[in-house]
Amino acid sequence: xxxxxxxxxxxxxxxxxxxxxxxxxxxxxxxxxxxxxxxxxxxxxxxxxxxxxxxxxxxxxxxxxxxxxxxxxxxxxxxxxxxxxxxxxxxxxxxxxxxxxxxxxxxxxxxxxxxxxxxxxxxxxxxxxxxxxxxxxxxxxxxxxxxxxxxxxxxxxxxxxxxxxxxxxxxxxxxxxxxxxxxxxxxxxxxxxxxxxxxxxxxxxxxxxxxxxxxxxxxxxxxxxxxxxxxxxxxxxxxxxxxxxxxxxxxxxxxxxxxxxxxxxxxxxxxxxxxxxxxxxxxxxxxxxxxxxxxxxxxxxxxxxxxxxxxxxxxxxxxxxxxxxxxxxxxxxxxxxxxxxxxxxxxxxxxxxxxxxxxxxxxxxxxxxxxxxxxxxxxxxxxxxxxxxxxxxxxxxxxxxxxxxxxxxxxxxxxxxxxxxxxxxxxxxxxxxxxxxxxxxxxxxxxxxxxxxxxxxxxxxxxxxxxxxxxxxxxxxxxxxxxxxxxxxxxxx
Numbered sequence: 463x464x465x466x467x468x469x470x471x472x473x474x475x476x477x478x479x480x481x482x483x484x485x486x487x488x489x490x491x492x493x494x495x496x497x498x499x500x501x502x503x504x505x506x507x508x509x510x511x512x513x514x515x516x517x518x519x520x521x522x523x524x525x526x527x528x529x530x531x532x533x534x535x536x537x538x539x540x541x542x543x544x545x546x547x548x549x550x551x552x553x554x555x556x557x558x559x560x561x562x563x564x565x566x567x568x569x570x571x572x573x574x575x576x577x578x579x580x581x582x583x584x585x586x587x588x589x590x591x592x593x594x595x596x597x598x599x600x601x602x603x604x605x606x607x608x609x610x611x612x613x614x615x616x617x618x619x620x621x622x623x624x625x626x627x628x629x630x631x632x633x634x635x636x637x638x639x640x641x642x643x644x645x646x647x648x649x650x651x652x653x654x655x656x657x658x659x660x661x662x663x664x665x666x667x668x669x670x671x672x673x674x675x676x677x678x679x680x681x682x683x684x685x686x687x688x689x690x691x692x693x694x695x696x697x698x699x700x701x702x703x704x705x706x707x708x709x710x711x712x713x714x715x716x717x718x719x720x721x722x723x724x725x726x727x728x729x730x731x732x733x734x735x736x737x738x739x740x741x742x743x744x745x746x747x748x749x750x751x752x753x754x755x756x757x758x759x760x761x762x763x764x765x766x767x768x769x770x771x772x773x774x775x776x777x778x779x780x781x782x783x784x785x786x787x788x789x790x791x792x793x794x795x796x797x798x799x800x801x802x803x804x805x806x807x808x809x810x811x812x813x814x815x816x817x818x819x820x821x822x823x824x825x826x827x828x829x830x831x832x833x834x835x836x837x838x839x840x841x842x843x844x845x846x847x848x849x850x851x852x853x854x855x856x857x858x859x860x861x862x863x864x865x866x867x868x869x870x871x872x873x874x875x876x877x878x879x880x881x882x883x884x885x886x887x888x889x890x891x892x893x894x895x896x897x898x899x900x901x902x903x904x905x906x907x908x909x910x911x912x913x914x915x916x917x918x919x920x921x922x923x924x925x926x927x928x929x930x931x932x933x934x935x936x937x938x939x940x941x942x943x944x945x946x947x948x949x950x951x952x953x954x955x
Contacts, residue, residue: 463517466589468782469654472595473592476654481533484554488583488652489640494563498540501570502714505808506539507643507786508559508919511827514844515635516599520611520628531766537827538562541809542570549948550828552866583642583652590789592775593684595656601686607632610662610690617699618666624710625703626674627667628844634687635659641787653787658684659778659921659934667900668706675712675895677705678880681921683776698921703729705862705881708893714952715882715897721857722899722947723850723885726920728862730937734838736903738769739928741795741803742821743810743833747868752873752904753801761801762907765843768796770805772820779837780934786822786831793819795838796907807833811830825931834928839938843913847941850912852888853907858897858949859890873903876950898950906944914941 475599491508497916498506535552536559596654602610614630627867631658637657643651661682668675679701683689724732745751753761762768772782772790776829781790794802806814807822810833821833851859859882867879879897883890921937926935 468507468591468595472654472656472751473640473652474508475656476638477636477832478510480554480640485556485836486559490556490559491642491652492583492650494538495642495650497560498563498567499572499644501540503540503542503567503570504646504812506566507539507641509824509827510538510554510640511536512638513635513826514597514599516633518544518607518611518614518632523615524626525608533826535827535851536562537824537829538566539817539830540566540569541802544809544813544822544831545569546809546832552828557847564748590773592773592782593658596658596662596686598658598686599636601688607687610687610695613692614662614695614699614841618664619698619704621699622668622707624668624707625666626669629665631663631785632687639785641783641785643787647826648891651787652924653783655782657781658686658690660685660689661856662685662690662695662698663923664702666702666706667708668703668709673710675706675709677702677707677709679921680872680923683778683922684780687778691800694797698762705853705891707717708881709895710891712895713896715949716858716884717951719948721854722858722944722949723854723859724939724944725859725861726847726914726916727938728920728923729860730839730920730939731863731910732866732875732877732899733768733840733939734835734926734937735866735877736901737907738770738835738838738921739868739870740873740903741805742835743814747814748802748870752871756801757803759801760799760839761904762796763910764801766796766798766907766910767794767800767841767914768838769794770819770821770835770919771843772890774837774936775835777919777923777936778934780836781836784822785824787804788818788822789842790820790836793821798808805833805835807831810856823933825933829931832929832931834933835926835935837919837936837938839917839919840913840940840942842915842917844940844941845912845914847916849915849939850943851890852915852917853886853912853943854885855887857885858894859885859896872883873905874901875903876900894951896951900948900950906947909945909947910941910942913946915938
């Protein structure tokens with residue numbers, strides 16, 4: 463289906479799900495926005511959402527829990543200058559919508575804005591067709607969902623007799639959103655999206671000679687459960703079991719400054735946390751980011767190019783439109799080491815006098831949108847990954863990461879490696895356990911000395927938190943060599 467046809471189909475579905483059953487229509491939405499603009503506001507939007515979600519989990523060979531939720535409502539926002547008023551309701555009705563609008567318009571003094579465009583809604587320009595508007599929850603019945611998790615258990619235990627425990631999860635979401643907005647300069651717009659999202663997660667525990675270790679894997683994206691065929695489940699299981707078995711042979715991690723080689727794919731989560739958040743518009747407008755006021759400056763080593771791309775088909779972090787109705791795009795943040803731009807929603811773009819980048823995101827109708835990442839990754843270089851490893855005399859090869867923390871005001875980060883190896887004289891020698899990477903995001907960017915040709919994106923598992931809101935994201939990078947990064951470990955040498 464073409465993008466334009468898909469957008470019209472999404473609009474029809476959104477009307478049928480979010481408006482018609484509750485006595486609402488586009489005339490009512492326009493009237494509500496006009497009521498808000500009877501006061502001096504710059505921007506207002508109505509964000510309608512209907513979400514069905516489910517989660518299934520297996521432990522000790524039994525599917526012990528399952529959840530199913532339906533959530534719907536509308537968020538109403540008005541913006542005047544740098545002030546924002548917001549109200550939401552889980553009731554969809556003309557009365558509830560009117561009450562929310564009345565509460566937010568009080569942000570500004572009364573007085574109609576001259577020249578306000580109030581003709582009929584236009585629809586989102588350049589609408590995309592990055593994923594099908596399907597309902598993943600309906601793609602398998604309950605019995606098949608249980609069998610899928612049991613299949614993971616069987617595959618993991620058959621993979622190695624040292625597997626003593628398997629935990630698996632299956633999650634799906636069907637999300638219908640409708641955005642009606644009015645901008646003082648651009649006029650009214652109506653846009654909709656149908657967003658499927660699925661994920662499988664696997665954790666295994668292995669035991670040998672009294673020692674226990676853990677490994678995890680999984681994946682997902684914007685498609686249905688048919689994606690998780692036997693071949694893909696085997697891949698996830700093998701990755702989880704292999705990681706756990708490698709950790710059985712791990713030694714205490716060294717500590718101190720050293721050369722670190724980051725693997726491709728999921729290790730891009732370090733890039734996301736240590737650098738990406740600092741490039742979001744709100745932090746830079748307020749001057750609280752380590753990157754504030756540095757456009758056009760060198761902030762990374764030559765060859766480092768970082769983009770945020772919400773237009774990758776079926777990716778977990780991708781969106782046809784953002785949560786203000788703007789088409790997503792690929793935004794170059796750092797190009798060959800030079801800071802080129804920030805991620806913007808409408809509020810921060812207007813106040814910073816720059817263009818919207820399609821990065822307005824919110825957890826639900828009950829939350830305010832803010833500039834957030836979609837799929838953030840570093841572009842590939844020219845070096846062979848084996849050449850990068852061979853160049854290191856004494857260092858660490860971090861293949862996979864667990865949790866991490868970052869302070870965006872100064873870029874300081876701490877990340878734990880869930881799978882890592884010692885590099886000695888250009889060769890991977892033995893696995894290590896307990897390694898943490900400690901550093902400063904902007905400083906670490908300047909220490910990138912080699913960039914691999916093996917760019918990979920994560921398998922579709924990322925969740926990003928900001929100001930109490932969680933949204934799905936993607937990360938990625940090629941193999942990287944970073945010189946002089948501090949490793950916290952349990953060994954001194």
